[in-house]
Amino acid sequence: MSYEYEAALFAERNKNRVFETVLEALEAAAAKDGITKKQLAEKIGRKPSQISRWLSGPSNWTLDTVSDLLYAIEAEMDYEVVHHVDRNKSNVFHAVAYSGPGTAETVVTDSGSNAFIPELKKVSK
Amino acid sequence: MLTFDEIKRAIKSGKLTRATPIAPWAGEPRVFLMCNPLCEAIQSGKASESSKERQKWAALEAAISHFIEGGKITEDQIKQLLPQKYEHWELRSPRPRPSMRVFGRFARPDVFVGTHVKLRSELGGMWSSEFEHEKLVCEQYWEEAELSKPFTDSPGFRYEKYITYNASKKVRIKP
16 A cells, blocks of 8 residues: 555644744743753753754654653643644735735735735735 | 746746645745746656655655745755855755755745755765756756846845745754
């Protein structure tokens, strides 16, 4: 039986999402408490070079990696299953990507929340 | 830097193809456009009979999707190649091995154009003739797509000017 391509895509997407969530938490801890890679490594009994490898991407992560890195900052993941059908379509698009009804001129911009993303358009619901 | 009209014309004429995120509900705060050689390589790779081969291309597509969806980007994912003034970039998909590299350039901030893809193992070391050749191939495909000058932040080449949010050259954790 062959591995479905679509399933492989979602597996990779999930790795990237977990990686981003953990990285965000580690960077926040570094900004708040000044934690370093060396300190992270010491807390979980690893070499700093291993931490650097982990932080370069999720390709060789396991569930243990997630646990170890979060344990080092005294945190853990929370989990929730969301069915695809229950997902709401995002309304954040780059102006080049917007392909909704009408022309680009009909795209409503939200100059408030996305003012830091100059070419980002927020489409009204 | 390319204008919006220029990008739209290139898409309409079939010279560029816009990649879409894996999840249909995801937003697209960034744009990844593909020249035909890249598009054809992905189509061919994902149709491979080998599960391992398909998984490799799925990882590459996921890396592209991560960029489009506004995911955190560092030099480990997208890196500007030296010398910076020529505006050659690579998107990295390190695993499953063999690692792959998509060559490309920024058309505008947050709008990346991937020209073609190579296995890292075929490129040799930094400054190897193979690597330098692929930079020229990148320029050639860019010209074949009839695109004008790429976006540049010369002379500063600040990473955050190319990818304007949720991106930093390095992970923000000190050694």
